[in-house]
Amino acid sequence: xxxxxxxxxxxxxxxxxxxxxxxxxINYNFNKGEQFELEQKSRTETYTTxxxxxxxxxxxxxxxxxxxxTDVIPGKAVLTFRYKxxxxxxxxxxxxxxxxxxxxxxxxxxxxxxxxxxxxxxTVELQSTGVITKIDGLDNLLSNAEAAFSSLKKxxxxxxxxxxxxxxxxxxxxxxxxxxxxMYPAHGIKTGTQWEESVxxxxxxxxxxxxxxxxxxxxSQTAKIGGTSKINTDKVxxxxxxxxxxxxxxxxxxxxxxxxxxxxxxxxSICVQNTEMNGNYTYKVNKAKGIKHxxxxxxxxxxxxxxxxxxxx
Numbered sequence: 001x002x003x004x005x006x007x008x009x010x011x012x013x014x015x016x017x018x019x020x021x022x023x024x025x026i027n028y029n030f031n032k033g034e035q036f037e038l039e040q041k042s043r044t045e046t047y048t049t050x051x052x053x054x055x056x057x058x059x060x061x062x063x064x065x066x067x068x069x070t071d072v073i074p075g076k077a078v079l080t081f082r083y084k085x086x087x088x089x090x091x092x093x094x095x096x097x098x099x100x101x102x103x104x105x106x107x108x109x110x111x112x113x114x115x116x117x118x119x120x121x122x123t124v125e126l127q128s129t130g131v132i133t134k135i136d137g138l139d140n141l142l143s144n145a146e147a148a149f150s151s152l153k154k155x156x157x158x159x160x161x162x163x164x165x166x167x168x169x170x171x172x173x174x175x176x177x178x179x180x181x182x183m184y185p186a187h188g189i190k191t192g193t194q195w196e197e198s199v200x201x202x203x204x205x206x207x208x209x210x211x212x213x214x215x216x217x218x219x220s221q222t223a224k225i226g227g228t229s230k231i232n233t234d235k236v237x238x239x240x241x242x243x244x245x246x247x248x249x250x251x252x253x254x255x256x257x258x259x260x261x262x263x264x265x266x267x268x269s270i271c272v273q274n275t276e277m278n279g280n281y282t283y284k285v286n287k288a289k290g291i292k293h294x295x296x297x298x299x300x301x302x303x304x305x306x307x308x309x310x311x312x313x
Contacts, residue, residue, distance in 0.1 A: 023188035024218055027128040028181075028266040030077045035312040036067040036267060037084075042305030048281065049298045057242075059167065060089040066312075076127045086114050088167065092242070109156075112148035113164055117141055130183035130266070138170045162242075172203035180271055180307055182213055182225060182259060189215050205249055207233035221264070227257035231277055238284070245291070246284040251299060253277025267309050275303040 046057040064085040071078035086101035088110075099105060101114040122137035142164055149160045166172060178199050185195045194214040201207040209229050216224040235250040255275040259268040283295040 023190045024223070024263070025188045026223060026261070026263055026266055027184050028077065028126060028130055029128065030069040030072055030079075030265060032069055032072050033313070034069040034265075036265075036309055037312050038065045038067060039063070039308045040065070040305070041307075042303060044301065044303040047300040050283075050295070055093065057092040058089070059091075060087075061167075062087040067309075070123070076125060076133065079124045079126055080121045081124060082119055082121050083117050084119070086118060088114065090163065090167075109149050109152060109160060110163070113145040113160065114168075116145040116148060117168065120144075124177070126181070128184075128266075129186060130181050132174060132178060132181075135170050135174055138168075138173060142169055158244075166204060169203070175202040176305075178202075179209070179211070179229065179255065179257070179273065180268070182227065182261065182266075182268065183211065184266065191215055191217060201231065201233065204239065205233050205251065206237040206239055207231065207249075207251075209255075218263070221262070222269075223259075223261045223263055225259040225261055227255070227259065227273075229255040229257075229275075231255065231275075233279070241281065241283075245286065247281040247297075248284075249279065249281050249299075251277050251279030251281075251301075253279075253301070262309075262311070265311065267311075268307065269309055271305075271307040271309075273303070273305045273307075275301070275305075277301040 040061055040063045042061045044059045048055050062085070063083060066082045066084055068080040068082075069077055070080045083101070088097075088099055090097040097108060097110050099108055099111040099114055101111065101118050103111070104115075105111040120141050122135065122141060124132060125134035125136075126132055145164060146157075146161050149157045152160065183197045185193075189195070192215065194212060196210065196212045198208055198210045201209055209231050211227065211229045213225055213227045216226055218224070231251075231253045233249045233251045235248055238246055238248055241247050253276050255273055257271060257273045260270040261267070262269050278300050279298075281297040281299050283291050283297055285291055285293060
């Protein structure tokens with residue numbers, strides 16, 4: 001009888017151990033002094049059709065950012081970000097702005113503005129689950145960078161300031177970081193587990209993003225995670241578009257993401273994302289802009305992005 005009970009106990013122990021191995025726990029886990037390097041490559045194409053004439057705006061980013069772990073406290077960490085390389089290409093209405101922040105370009109004020117962002121620190125407070133609780137210092141960096149536009153005409157100053165804020169301001173930065181960094185569940189997960197979070201739209205459009213993730217495969221060092229998101233704007237809220245046009249937006253879309261995650265830190269070593277949004281702007285009456293009545297403007301936005309994060313120390 002004792003041998004039988006012992007065998008049963010052993011089988012139960014092995015069964016529980018096997019079940020435990022089916023699950024893994026994952027979160028953001030940092031040590032003070034660690035450093036990561038993030039490489040971003042992305043292109044966004046926006047198509048609008050105004051009075052049956054299609055307009056196209058493209059924005060390309062090629063950036064390298066260092067991330068230093070400057071403080072670790074229970075449940076969260078403070079990460080210090082610095083742009084090491086910053087290349088931006090903006091093309092709209094036959095106007096092309098291409099700048100490399102490291103290469104002087106006297107005829108292009110935006111280059112001088114971006115140059116002021118290089119190597120300047122700003123911080124992100126990140127919970128171990130991936131929730132961003134605070135971003136400090138980025139708005140001040142942008143304010144300092146805007147001094148590069150002080151010699152321009154007032155309307156040109158405002159246009160450059162808006163471009164800078166829309167592309168590199170706190171809301172814009174937080175928006176893409178929230179979609180890049182997975183928000184992990186507090187409980188253990190196994191292959192096939194799905195979970196979700198919801199965050200506000202930031203950096204121009206007003207609305208919400210519902211984010212969904214699923215664990216595909218994992219081993220002792222890495223995890224493959226798939227992600228999707230559903231984007232919906234608030235169709236009654238007024239926003240300001242380029243050329244100071246006031247509008248409402250009824251736009252929806254989806255993002256698909258694939259991640260290869262480093263389990264030791266929780267950071268994605270590779271992330272590939274594709275987003276497509278469709279809908280309508282409704283331009284509000286603005287006689288100064290030649291808009292004599294509310295004007296419905298079809299819009300389509302396509303973004304393709306890839307990110308690589310590697311641990312440097």
